[in-house]
Amino acid sequence: QALAERARELAARSGRMVVVGGGLTGIEAAAEFAETYPNLRVWRAS
Numbered sequence: 561q562a563l564a565e566r567a568r569e570l571a572a573r574s575g576r577m578v579v580v581g582g583g584l585t586g587i588e589a590a591a592e593f594a595e596t597y598p599n600l601r602v603w604r605a606s
Contacts, residue, residue, distance in 0.1 A: 571597035579604045 570577055577600055579590040586604055594602040 567593055567597055567600060571600040574599045574601070576601045576603070578602075581606055 567577060569575075577593060579586050579593070579602065582589060583606075586606070590602050590604040593600060
């Protein structure tokens with residue numbers, strides 16, 4: 561829940577988020593954040 565709150569805050573400021581690692585789960589998480597918060601710039605690093 562804290563992560564979702566932070567994502568909302570970042571999206572409100574057109575912020576950025578990096579999802580590090582996580583394999584398929586990391587890919588899915590990055591995709592979900594990008595879809596849910598279109599103003600949030602999401603990158604995935606492995």
